[in-house]
Amino acid sequence: xxxxxxxxxxxxxxxxxxxxxxxxxxxxxxxxxxxxxxxxxxxxxxxxxxxxxxxxxxxxxxxxxxxxxxxxxxxxxxxxxxxxxxxxxxxxxxxxxxxxxxxxxxxxxxxxxxxxxxxxxxxxxxxxxxxxxxxxxxxxxxxxxxxxxxxxxxxxxxxxxxxxxxxxxxxxxxxxxxxxxxxxxxxxxxxxxxxxxxxxxxxxxxxxxxxxxxxxxxxxxxxxxxxxxxxxxxxxxxxxxxxxxxxxxxxxxxxxxxxxxxxxxxxxxxxxxxxxxxxxxxxxxxxxxxxxxxxxxxxxxxxxxxxxxxxxxxxxxxxxxxxxxxxxxxxxxxxxxxxxxxxxxxxxxxxxxxxxxxxxxxxxxxxxxxxxxxx
Amino acid sequence: xxxxxxxxxxxxxxxxxxxxxxxxxxxxxxxxxxxxxxxxxxxxxxxxxxxxxxxxxxxxxxxxxxxxxxxxxxxxxxxxxxxxxxxxxxxxxxxxxxxxxxxxxxxxxxxxxxxxxxxxxxxxxxxxxxxxxxxxxxxxxxxxxxxxxxxxxxxxxxxxxxxxxxxxxxxxxxxxxxxxxxxxxxxxxxxxxxxxxxxxxxxxxxxxxxxxxxxxxxxxxxxxxxxxxxxxxxxxxxxxxxxxxxxxxxxxxxxxxxxxxxxxxxxxxxxxxxxxxxxxxxxxxxxxxxxxxxxxxxxxxxxxxxxxxxxxxxxxxxxxxxxxxxxxxxxxxxxxxxxxx
Numbered sequence: 001x002x003x004x005x006x007x008x009x010x011x012x013x014x015x016x017x018x019x020x021x022x023x024x025x026x027x028x029x030x031x032x033x034x035x036x037x038x039x040x041x042x043x044x045x046x047x048x049x050x051x052x053x054x055x056x057x058x059x060x061x062x063x064x065x066x067x068x069x070x071x072x073x074x075x076x077x078x079x080x081x082x083x084x085x086x087x088x089x090x091x092x093x094x095x096x097x098x099x100x101x102x103x104x105x106x107x108x109x110x111x112x113x114x115x116x117x118x119x120x121x122x123x124x125x126x127x128x129x130x131x132x133x134x135x136x137x138x139x140x141x142x143x144x145x146x147x148x149x150x151x152x153x154x155x156x157x158x159x160x161x162x163x164x165x166x167x168x169x170x171x172x173x174x175x176x177x178x179x180x181x182x183x184x185x186x187x188x189x190x191x192x193x194x195x196x197x198x199x200x201x202x203x204x205x206x207x208x209x210x211x212x213x214x215x216x217x218x219x220x221x222x223x224x225x226x227x228x229x230x231x232x233x234x235x236x237x238x239x240x241x242x243x244x245x246x247x248x249x250x251x252x253x254x255x256x257x258x259x260x261x262x263x264x265x266x267x268x269x270x271x272x273x274x275x276x277x278x279x280x281x282x283x284x285x286x287x288x289x290x291x292x293x294x295x296x297x298x299x300x301x302x303x304x305x306x307x308x309x310x311x312x313x314x315x316x317x318x319x320x321x322x323x324x325x326x327x328x329x330x331x332x333x334x335x336x337x338x339x340x341x342x343x344x345x346x347x348x349x350x351x352x353x354x355x356x357x358x359x360x361x362x363x364x365x366x367x368x369x370x371x372x373x374x375x
Numbered sequence: 376x377x378x379x380x381x382x383x384x385x386x387x388x389x390x391x392x393x394x395x396x397x398x399x400x401x402x403x404x405x406x407x408x409x410x411x412x413x414x415x416x417x418x419x420x421x422x423x424x425x426x427x428x429x430x431x432x433x434x435x436x437x438x439x440x441x442x443x444x445x446x447x448x449x450x451x452x453x454x455x456x457x458x459x460x461x462x463x464x465x466x467x468x469x470x471x472x473x474x475x476x477x478x479x480x481x482x483x484x485x486x487x488x489x490x491x492x493x494x495x496x497x498x499x500x501x502x503x504x505x506x507x508x509x510x511x512x513x514x515x516x517x518x519x520x521x522x523x524x525x526x527x528x529x530x531x532x533x534x535x536x537x538x539x540x541x542x543x544x545x546x547x548x549x550x551x552x553x554x555x556x557x558x559x560x561x562x563x564x565x566x567x568x569x570x571x572x573x574x575x576x577x578x579x580x581x582x583x584x585x586x587x588x589x590x591x592x593x594x595x596x597x598x599x600x601x602x603x604x605x606x607x608x609x610x611x612x613x614x615x616x617x618x619x620x621x622x623x624x625x626x627x628x629x630x631x632x633x634x635x636x637x638x639x640x641x642x643x644x645x646x647x648x649x650x651x652x653x654x655x656x657x658x659x660x661x662x663x664x665x666x667x668x669x670x671x672x673x674x675x676x677x678x679x680x681x682x683x684x685x686x687x688x689x690x691x692x693x694x695x696x697x698x699x700x701x702x703x704x705x706x707x708x709x710x711x712x713x714x715x716x
Contacts, residue, residue, distance in 0.1 A: 111700050111704040113618070114695055115697045115701075116614075118615065120609075120612050122504060199501055205574025206574040220503050222505075222507075222510075223503050226503075226504065
C-alpha cells in the first residue's frame with residue numbers, strides 16, 4: 001500500500017464509524033484537500049468546526065470517494081496544497097506518531113529560542129540550552145566512550161549549597177564536563193553543577209560563551225560565595241592548570257591545591273565540602289611533552305605533546321577511550337567552623353589538607369581497583 | 376523635604392522628564408532646570424535658567440535661588456550629542472568640577488544627588504558575575520563615558536569630604552531603556568541587522584526609564600545618602616535581547632573593539648567607543664541588594680520587562696519579529712496536525 005492509499009483507508013474506516021485511533025484525521029484532510037484554496041495554514045482554524053462533523057456517520061461515509069476526486073480538483077486548483085498533502089502523507093508514514101510530537105516540541109523549542117523567550121540566571125546560565133543541547137552532545141562520550149561509572153552520588157546533598165572539590169587531569173578539562181554530566185544524570189534531583197573556571201576559559205571566544213551558558217563562572221571568591229549562598233552545587237578543581245597539564249609520569253599525584261580560596265568560600269557560607277575523585281581522565285591525552293616556547297608565544301599554559309597529538313593531526317584530538325570512575329566521598333561539614341575561621345590560615349590549610357588527603361587516598365584505591373585503564 | 380531643587384542637564388530627555396516629574400508631584404518643591412541650550416521638551420512647572428555649568432556660574436545661581444538640593448544629571452554618554460569627544464569630556468568633567476566648586480561655596484546646599492553609571496565597573500573577562508558597590512573595576516575604564524563617570528565619582532567623593540554637612544547620594548544606573556529614551560544602546564537594537572561580537576555573549580542589565588526617574592525622585596525626597604547600584608532584576612543575554620527585538624544578529628570577529636565600533640560610527644547609527652564595545656562583548660551584572668535594603672527602592676520593571684517595553688515600542692518590524700516566528704510555528708504545527716490527524 002502506498003502511503004496515500006494507507007491514509008485514505010484510515011479515512012474510510014473513520015467514515016465507517018469504527019472507533020479507530022485517528023477519527024480526526026479524516027476531517028482536516030477533507031478540509032485541506034477539498035475546501036481551502038489557500039496555503040495549508042488556513043486549514044488550522046477551520047479544523048475545529050469541521051471536526052464536529054465526524055460525529056455524523058452519514059456525512060462522513062461518503063468520504064472514501066471524496067479525497068480522490070477532490071484531490072484531483074485540488075491539484076488543479078492548488079498545487080501547493082497537493083504538495084503539502086503528499087509531503088504530510090510521506091512524513092506521517094515514515095515518522096509515525098511519536099516523532100511528530102517530538103518534532104512539534106522541537107519546533108516550539110526553536111521558536112522560543114528564536115524570540116529570546118527563555119530564562120537566563122544572573123551568571124548567564126541557560127538551563128534549557130544546557131539540557132537540550134550541551135548535555136546531549138556530551139552524553140555519548142560519557143556513556144559509550146568513557147563508560148563513566150559513578151559512585152557515592154548520595155553524598156551530594158539533595159538541595160542547598162555544597163562545594164564539590166575534585167582532582168584535575170587530562171590535558172584539556174574534559175573531566176569537568178564529564179562530572180557535570182555525571183551529576184546531572186545520576187543525582188535523583190538532576191542538580192546542575194555550577195563550575196568555577198580559570199581566567200583563560202573566559203578569554204577564549206566561543207568557549208567562554210558556552211561555558212557561561214552551561215553554568216560555569218569565573219573562579220573568584222565573590223562568585224563562589226554568591227553561588228553557595230544561593231544554594232547552588234558548585235564544582236571546583238583547585239589544582240587548576242598544574243593538574244590538567246601534568247606530565248603522564250605524574251599521573252594521579254595531586255598537585256598543590258592553590259591558596260585554599262575554595263575552603264574560605266565554603267566556610268563563609270557554611271556549605272559542606274564533597275570530595276570527588278575522578279579516575280580515567282589522566283589517560284585520555286597522555287601528555288609526554290610540552291612545547292614551552294610555543295606556549296609562551298601563544299600565551300597559554302602549555303602546548304601538549306601526546307602519543308597522537310601533533311603527529312596524527314586532527315585525529316590526535318580524539319581522546320583515548322579510558323574507563324572512568326567518579327566517586328564522591330562523604331561530605332565534610334563546615335558549619336562547625338566560625339565564620340572568622342575563613343580568615344585564619346591555619347584553619348584553611350587544615351581543611352584543605354584534609355580534602356586533599358581524602359581525594360588522594362580514594363584515587364589510589366580506585367586506580368588499584370580499576371586495573372587496566374582501558375577496560 | 377527639599378524646598379528648592381536645581382536640576383542640571385534639563386535639555387536632554389531624562390533631565391527634562393525628571394524636572395517635569397518633580398515639579399508636578401504632590402508637595403512639589405520649586406524646581407530650577409539648568410542647561411546650556413533651551414530644552415525642546417516640556418519641563419512641566421519647572422523654571423529654566425540658561426547657563427553653562429562649565430563656567431563658574433553655579434555659585435551665584437545657588438545663592439540667588441536658595442537651592443538646597445542639587446541633582447546633577449549632566450554627565451553625557453554620547454559624544455555625538457555634545458559635538459564630539461572633547462566637548463563631551465569638558466561638559467562631563469569640567470562641568471562637574473565647576474558645579475561642585477559652586478556647591479561647596481553655597482551654604483544653602485544640603486543635598487547632592489548624582490546620576491552616575493554602572494559603566495564605572497568596566498567590562499572585562501576577569502569580572503565577577505555581579506558587582507557590589509564597594510568593588511573596584513577589574514580593568515579600569517580608560518576612555519569615554521566610563522572614564523568620565525569614574526572621574527566624576529572621584530570629584531564627588533572629594534566634595535563629600537570637604538562638605539561633610541551635605542548628604543551625597545550617588546546612583547549608579549544600569550543602561551536606561553524604554554519606549555522613549557534614546558541612547559546608543561537603543562539605537563543599536565533598533566538597527567535592522569545587529570552586529571555582535573563573535574564568540575561572546577554579553578550579560579546586559581537594564582533600568583526602565585520610568586524606574587530610573589522614580590529612583591532619582593526618591594533620592595530627592597528621602598534623606599538616604601551613599602552609593603547605590605540601580606538596575607532592574609535579572610539579566611538578559613545580548614543574543615537573547617537581539618532575538619527579542621526580532622533582529623538577526625551578525626557575529627563579527629571582535630578582537631579589535633575598533634572594528635565593530637568604527638563600523639557603527641561610520642554608518643552614523645550609533646557612536647560606540649571602545650569601552651562600549653567591551654561592554655557589548657562581556658557585559659556586566661550589578662548587585663542591587665543595597666538598593667532594596669538600604670536605599671529602599673524597588674523597580675517596577677525587571678531587566679527583561681524593561682527590554683520588552685522598549686522592543687514592543689521600537690522594534691516591531693524586524694526580520695525575526697515575534698509575530699513572524701509564531702506564524703511560522705503555527706504553519707508547521709498545522710502541517711504536523713494534518714499529518715497526525
